[in-house]
Amino acid sequence: xxxxxxxxFKGEIESIIHDKDRVVVSGVNLxxxxxxxxxxxxxGGIIDIPASIHRSNVALIDPKTKKPTRIGYEGxxxxxxxxxxxxxxxx
Numbered sequence: 001x002x003x004x005x006x007x008x009f010k011g012e013i014e015s016i017i018h019d020k021d022r023v024v025v026s027g028v029n030l031x032x033x034x035x036x037x038x039x040x041x042x043x044g045g046i047i048d049i050p051a052s053i054h055r056s057n058v059a060l061i062d063p064k065t066k067k068p069t070r071i072g073y074e075g076x077x078x079x080x081x082x083x084x085x086x087x088x089x090x091x
Contacts, residue, residue: 022052
């Protein structure tokens, strides 16, 4: 995370919502949901559900420096690889 309430937090991206430019990051932006009991199978209570955040608030971690970085691409076609802008390492 590079901005907002969770700035500096590191987590894995669980899902991507392409049409809204949003991502769901594990352990970030958890919302409470009240669930009603449905017999013996589903217990009632309050559960945490991850909510999405805008993709502009997240960045990939550079494998060398362990800090947030932008990415670029080298090569073309099947030889195209993703690289970190800060160190030039493959991401």
